[in-house]
Amino acid sequence: MTHIYHRIFDQFRVFDSEGVSREDDFEGTAQWLESPGCLFQRNNFILDRMIRSEGVIKAGLFVTIVLKGSGQGGPHRDVTRFRYSENSIVVMALRKPQLWSGEASGGVRMFAAGLAFPKASIDRLGLQREFLELFSSAQSDEFVVTLKAPPRILAMATEMLSPTLDGRAEELLLSAHAMEILARVISIAGKRASMEMAGDHKQRRLRAIRDAIDADLRRPWKVSQLAREAGISRRSFNTHFRRAFGVSASEYLRTRRLESARDAIIEQGISINEAAYLAGYGNPANFATAFRKHFGYAPSRCRLPPN
Structure with a gap:
């Protein structure tokens, strides 16, 4: 049976500080949303110990909205990559598959919504131009930025993490929020990319x-x-x-x-x-x-x- 994470990873591992595999623990909090075509990761827990993940992540757009918690991750070759903290948005765009790693320390309360849009979903939604404009040049294959989360996005992320609906109604709400978050984030990230290109x-x-x-x-x-x-x-x-x-x-x-x-x-x-x-x-x-x-x-x- 295909693991849900294979939708966004070619290879992956999730393990703790003792080397124990934790993929199945996190799979239980992941959900594929057919519309707009993204993986939704619901992180609402206290880590009992350090968690590390690594693998080869596919091309696409990846958004993490952090309400509580801290950690780091990103393309493996760039060690600073990104660091996230409370009320922030991390946006990572990859033009081609990349080695990737991330980690979070034990004892940290994680309350964060993750959305992963494969490149095929971005193209199907007609956002190919906006996606490509995130990269500083034709030779650049990655774009990573950490932003202060606007109140509207924080509110949507909160409702996605603690939904008040269930069944098909919940899925429709999650899909609607994922679509709006994608539209708002790709616009915000595009403006930041333009500012960075100017300098x-x-x-x-x-x-x-x-x-x-x-x-x-x-x-x-x-x-x-x-x-x-x-x-x-x-x-x-x-x-x-x-x-x-x-x-x-x-x-x-x-x-x-x-x-x-x-x-x-x-x-x-x-x-x-x-x-x-x-x-x-x-x-x-x-x-x-x-x-x-x-x-x-x-x-x-x-x-x-x-x-």
């Missing part, structure tokens, strides 16, 4: 700085040096960097080092001491403390059992 020269310089950090995480980067290379004053550099990527340059570097160390533990089986060195920590205990604070679990839990 594309500065964006390219900031992306070049980010890529330089990614290429040499062990280098002792200084904010003054990064600002100079970006051609931006030090006073305003972090403001521009945070606006572009959601975090300051120093927070980005710290996160990249920790996530690189985590991936090395999982994928290469390196020791905790080696991971600490990779993340720039001379003391493994300090590394473990920073790791636990950032991810919500100890680095030793990254040694997951094989699939």
